[in-house]
Amino acid sequence: MKRVQLLILLVRKGAIGRKIKITLRELAGELGTSPQSVLRLIEEMEEEGLVEREVVGRKTCVEVSPEGLAFLENLCDAISEALYNGVILGEVISGIGEGAYYVKQYSHLIKEYLGFDPYPGTLNVRVLFPKTVFDALCGVRPVILPGFTKEGRTFGDVKAYRVRIDGMEGAIVIPSRTVHPPKIAEIVAPVYLRKELGLKDGSRVRVEVVRE
Template identity: 35%
Template sequence: MWFTLFEIAKMGGCRETVKLSSTQLANRLGISQQTASRRLQELEREGLITREMTPKAQYIRVNGKGMDELLRVYLGLKEVFEEKPRHLRISGEVFSGMGEGKYYVSIEGYMKRFEEKLGFTPYPGTLNLRLRTYQDMQARRMLKAYPGIVIEEFEEGGRTFGRVKCFKAIVEGTEGSVLLINRTHYGEDVIEVIAPVYLREALSLKDGDVVTVDVVLES
């Protein structure tokens, strides 16, 4: 199934909606029109593409879940043909959040687990970075496919707190960690960073500044 998804991506279907008939797809894949139509239906049913049907054409785009699947295959192939990368660089623009990060990092259950798994006591708050380029957003998607350092869901005070995947990182020369949080109000264009120091103060940052994070892929 991933190869059909890959063919749609090659036509630009990751960046924009593309006009694509079952016959066109069949010709590109060297299969029958009926098989091509069935594969599109399967991709849609699996939630890997969005498809809009009109009387004259159909319009298709690879969605977020589809992108994640392609990246999973891509990283698997890289492990076969290349040496596994040790680092990944992501740049983003500093912006003020809603205080959500400060609240969650201060929770005893998270704080204790961060100390155990990351080796430092985090400052109670996160540095929020909004990703501006397609390359940086793709890099963030790639992080989802790597194992990282996982803090599993737990209960505290009658509440359930969600799973967090962490990656050790260097933020402009300062030790820290990138967090991929399951339960967050932010979209795929944002990463949150914690550190043992108040990063805004330590790095003299203000909203709008661009920060580069060197993410360590091997724990």
């Protein structure tokens, strides 16, 4: 663990593509360990090819090697794969009342493309994990509900991602024009999810993204 922390600390200090001057005492203070332990870690990582070290007089300069950077990238990929696996943990919140209107406008498309008649409203879930809705949807291909014009008003494309909540089907819907990753997941379903699942504001829910 200390080894990973030290590598990350060196990267943050700019030890990529160049050697930087380090102070064992300073690194030890940031890692909550002793200078002797830091020196031992650096020596071990140098032997493993994770860092390159140069000692000139009393000065010690260290650079994270390409192997060290690859180690961190592989670790990052492994963590991302473990965490961002299509599961959203959130809490139910009240919307602003527009969900029913838009579900009504897109109901024919939801029926055609998702295969169910939607309840006239959405379940709004504030995402607690991961950071945004898009983090959970990474790598999942959406179902596109095409835009249309109705009574002189234009309704844009909507991206729909199939999900399950306690075994019940539904879909997260996101307007294609959305620029910023949303923290609120709006979910349409063929039933009134609040009633069927006994949910109220503040209820914790687990939303599983269906990967087709």
